[in-house]
Amino acid sequence: MQILTQLVFSGIALGMIYAVIAFGYQLTFATSDTLNFGQGEALMLGALVGLTLVGMGVNYWLMIPIVCVFGAIQGAVVERIGVRPALKIKSEFGWIMSTIALGIIFRNVAENVWGRDMRPFPSPLPEAPLHFLGANVRPMEILVAVGAILMMAAVELFNRRTIWGKAVVATFNDREAARLMGINTSLVITFSYALSSISAALAGVLIAPLTLAGPNMAAQLGLKAFAVAIIGGLTSGMGIIVGGIILGVAEKLTGFYISTGYSDVPGLVLLLIVLAVRPAGLFGKATIKKV
Amino acid sequence: MMKSRPLLLAAAGLVVLALFPVLIENPYYIHLVETISIYAILLFGLDIVVGYTGQVSLGHAGLFGIGAYSAGVVIMHFPDTPFVLVPIIAIAVTALFGAVLALPALRVTGPYLAMVTLAFGTIIQILINEMDFLTNGPMGITLSKPIVLGHEMSDREFFWVVAFLLVAALLVVNRILRSHLGRAFEALRGSPVASDCMGVSVYRYKVYAFVVSAGLAGLAGSLYSYSEQYISPNTYDFELTVLFLLAIIMGGRKTRSGALLGATIIVMLPKLLDDIVLFRYVAVIFAALVLIGAAIFVAKGRSTLQRVAVPVVGTVALAGVSFVLTNITDWRLAIFGLITLLVVYYLQDGIVGFVRSTLGLHGHGRTDAEAAALLPSPVDAVSTSVAATATPAMQDLVAADKVLMQFGGLKALNDVDLHVSRGTIHGLIGPNGSGKSTMMNVLTGIYVPTGGAIAFKGHSIVGKTSARIALAGIARTFQNVQLFGEMTALQNVLVGLHHTYRSNLLDVALHLPRYRREERAAMARAYALLEFVGLESLAGEEARNLPYGQQRLLEIARALALSPELLLLDEPAAGLTAPDIKELVVIIRKIREHGITLILIEHHMDVVMSVCDIVTVLDFGQKIAEGTPAAVQANPQVIKAYLGGELTAPTLPAAAAPQGGARIGSGSDPSSPGSLG
Numbered sequence: 001m002q003i004l005t006q007l008v009f010s011g012i013a014l015g016m017i018y019a020v021i022a023f024g025y026q027l028t029f030a031t032s033d034t035l036n037f038g039q040g041e042a043l044m045l046g047a048l049v050g051l052t053l054v055g056m057g058v059n060y061w062l063m064i065p066i067v068c069v070f071g072a073i074q075g076a077v078v079e080r081i082g083v084r085p086a087l088k089i090k091s092e093f094g095w096i097m098s099t100i101a102l103g104i105i106f107r108n109v110a111e112n113v114w115g116r117d118m119r120p121f122p123s124p125l126p127e128a129p130l131h132f133l134g135a136n137v138r139p140m141e142i143l144v145a146v147g148a149i150l151m152m153a154a155v156e157l158f159n160r161r162t163i164w165g166k167a168v169v170a171t172f173n174d175r176e177a178a179r180l181m182g183i184n185t186s187l188v189i190t191f192s193y194a195l196s197s198i199s200a201a202l203a204g205v206l207i208a209p210l211t212l213a214g215p216n217m218a219a220q221l222g223l224k225a226f227a228v229a230i231i232g233g234l235t236s237g238m239g240i241i242v243g244g245i246i247l248g249v250a251e252k253l254t255g256f257y258i259s260t261g262y263s264d265v266p267g268l269v270l271l272l273i274v275l276a277v278r279p280a281g282l283f284g285k286a287t288i289k290k291v
Numbered sequence: 292m293m294k295s296r297p298l299l300l301a302a303a304g305l306v307v308l309a310l311f312p313v314l315i316e317n318p319y320y321i322h323l324v325e326t327i328s329i330y331a332i333l334l335f336g337l338d339i340v341v342g343y344t345g346q347v348s349l350g351h352a353g354l355f356g357i358g359a360y361s362a363g364v365v366i367m368h369f370p371d372t373p374f375v376l377v378p379i380i381a382i383a384v385t386a387l388f389g390a391v392l393a394l395p396a397l398r399v400t401g402p403y404l405a406m407v408t409l410a411f412g413t414i415i416q417i418l419i420n421e422m423d424f425l426t427n428g429p430m431g432i433t434l435s436k437p438i439v440l441g442h443e444m445s446d447r448e449f450f451w452v453v454a455f456l457l458v459a460a461l462l463v464v465n466r467i468l469r470s471h472l473g474r475a476f477e478a479l480r481g482s483p484v485a486s487d488c489m490g491v492s493v494y495r496y497k498v499y500a501f502v503v504s505a506g507l508a509g510l511a512g513s514l515y516s517y518s519e520q521y522i523s524p525n526t527y528d529f530e531l532t533v534l535f536l537l538a539i540i541m542g543g544r545k546t547r548s549g550a551l552l553g554a555t556i557i558v559m560l561p562k563l564l565d566d567i568v569l570f571r572y573v574a575v576i577f578a579a580l581v582l583i584g585a586a587i588f589v590a591k592g593r594s595t596l597q598r599v600a601v602p603v604v605g606t607v608a609l610a611g612v613s614f615v616l617t618n619i620t621d622w623r624l625a626i627f628g629l630i631t632l633l634v635v636y637y638l639q640d641g642i643v644g645f646v647r648s649t650l651g652l653h654g655h656g657r658t659d660a661e662a663a664a665l666l667p668s669p670v671d672a673v674s675t676s677v678a679a680t681a682t683p684a685m686q687d688l689v690a691a692d693k694v695l696m697q698f699g700g701l702k703a704l705n706d707v708d709l710h711v712s713r714g715t716i717h718g719l720i721g722p723n724g725s726g727k728s729t730m731m732n733v734l735t736g737i738y739v740p741t742g743g744a745i746a747f748k749g750h751s752i753v754g755k756t757s758a759r760i761a762l763a764g765i766a767r768t769f770q771n772v773q774l775f776g777e778m779t780a781l782q783n784v785l786v787g788l789h790h791t792y793r794s795n796l797l798d799v800a801l802h803l804p805r806y807r808r809e810e811r812a813a814m815a816r817a818y819a820l821l822e823f824v825g826l827e828s829l830a831g832e833e834a835r836n837l838p839y840g841q842q843r844l845l846e847i848a849r850a851l852a853l854s855p856e857l858l859l860l861d862e863p864a865a866g867l868t869a870p871d872i873k874e875l876v877v878i879i880r881k882i883r884e885h886g887i888t889l890i891l892i893e894h895h896m897d898v899v900m901s902v903c904d905i906v907t908v909l910d911f912g913q914k915i916a917e918g919t920p921a922a923v924q925a926n927p928q929v930i931k932a933y934l935g936g937e938l939t940a941p942t943l944p945a946a947a948a949p950q951g952g953a954r955i956g957s958g959s960d961p962s963s964p965g966s967l968g
Contacts, residue, residue, distance in 0.1 A: 034402070037402075091639075092402070093347055093635075094636065094639075104628040107624070264417055276394050277398075
């Protein structure tokens, strides 16, 4: 029982990271119907830049805003190079391939800059676990969950309360109409990519102290986060948190009770099943096709 | 002359391929060409999914792995299996997995499908790694070259096997893609809705495409395991899948030469990157080529400075960087990524497509059209099965009762009755958003009505798929034209004639008499149908290049190819000029003379009033009037619906105008967004 609770807690922490990346997918999907296939690499870059900063003596908490700025720039670059030209020629294949290509480039550059090895990331919080419901919880796991929720809440608040956020929502509802209403929709799309990469980079520095940081830390992360986004629905905020937790816990349980080699499988199988049965996700709304 | 040149080229290619291992004895080069051939076989298959049906598959490395491991596992566990059986088993197993992969592909497209296929590939890799008992896990499987009659094949002999299979695969794939099956694949990409409404089931042909594609991947995989003589799980990873896609888009999709070229590039490129000096040379030459090409394009006015700036700067920078770097191997993936980016945006049709368009060469679409023109025309291209039907003339062809179509709270159709008598032209009019097009979509199975009954020839069609309804005899055109843009006018009509084929894969692959007979008959009839609407001179033109009015006529020809008993025309006159409309009216009358019943949605009242026998008027999803054109015109409720006021004018002004082409109803632009009508 104790082990089970333990697994559930670490599953939740992992699931929140998936939720944050899935949230990044939602942001860009909302404004432009596109998503960054290199979202995992955005997380990895955030973690490695954070690691370098911490290595240079920057305080963990001070490092976070700098990493966010880096994430924003990285996201904007992805949008400008990878997505905008594809939107211009209305090529779905174009942005899928170019964001994949950019992801590969980022990973390769990271391998050459930081080396291929996984490196430990110093934890800003004490390593000593807290005891909760008979299980050990590392303070960092709590920070991951709290940080993830805070970040998503901040963006939601921004969307609902500020004029900028309203522009994002308007672009989501009808890109063409929003453009005619004087909203610079291409800027909004760039902005959504920046925001999406910020969330990924932030997720990177949150998760890195729990795992390790390295160019391949995000190998399956982007795909599994997509599974979360699909399970939760690409338009439901609540859905991705639930979906993230389901997947995170399922993975930890599989890893412990079956084999760590199979721990990636439940998420991927879940993705296949949900898409085959209910493509709009468990929480998303089905849309009517028009002819 | 035109025909002999490709044949000559092909013969020369065959001779070179056959003599290659004799002339070049170095096993390294033999192996290199062998790998290119194996990749090319896979790429033929990948091109079916990516190039023809337009789906993004990131799962082909996984399928390749399944093929390789099918062979490996069979040989490891049953070493006595004859060589001939191994590739067949690999093809069968992989094709089965392809069918599994196609299941989610039926529900989703685009980025979703990309992720699904990626997940599939990842799962395959995990399974190969973890299922030690079957696959020997991460240790991999070591195997020998095939043993035939107790003799182990030499490198050279196995090369010939691969070369033979490459040529066979090329021939078969080429035949499939140029047949009705290939046109069905291509139609899926052009317009899934229109495919379904032409009786070409999107579901079925997506599965076919994935199965054929997977079968080829399986063949390639099994050959690969013999070729390498060692297989391990990590070969079949994400990078390989991206590499395959790069090969297709760089070589040029929808061409076999593109796949061959792409295979050569992705095999040679890593070798190139191993040697920094060689890479520097190539990078400089490449940059120079792009620079010269860009200069020519700008000088000729075919491109602008801004457009060519990025590729020029990119390639020159690459050449510059190659002199700074001492070890290029570590940057291999980044270079692949850069090449992918450049190709995706600046070489969309691939190298083969680029060369073709620069040299002004055309595909087989145009030559086919020329050949079709020479065939003897059929007796009557339009009416075929209609005469044979035994239903009494008086019975309603369509009997729709109390049809309810609800979208959330909106009742797009609210208890509408529609009875269409055989042999009539039935007008369906009403302001925008009144539910006319919804009615069309309900009748053709695109929407399943929330309530009510619809019978066609006395049989209910509620809940049947669009493809089945189409084959039962209801054809349609679309308000916003839904042609297969990259296909020629003739090919568009041929998709409509898909139902006339009984040939299977074997008939097509071997060009058996049945297929040849059916293809010839379909060609002749398609050409005759184009003549019927007056488009025969444009038979070889791509549909997307036709002017708007002719696109609408082409849609009619395509719909007639179904040999329908009922033809639904959704605003055929929208966007047409006055002379075009006159021509259209003549065609509509001609269609009726062939015994085909028509339902006509139209905003041009002069057209409706002059050709229709009976007119039904919808408003806000309800039927407000029905009767002869004259009676409907005089109906006060109809006038109110159109003009919105309490007018009591006896006739509609525009309807009274004889040939004005004036339109009633505000904003009746066919593309006006948000209109359900």
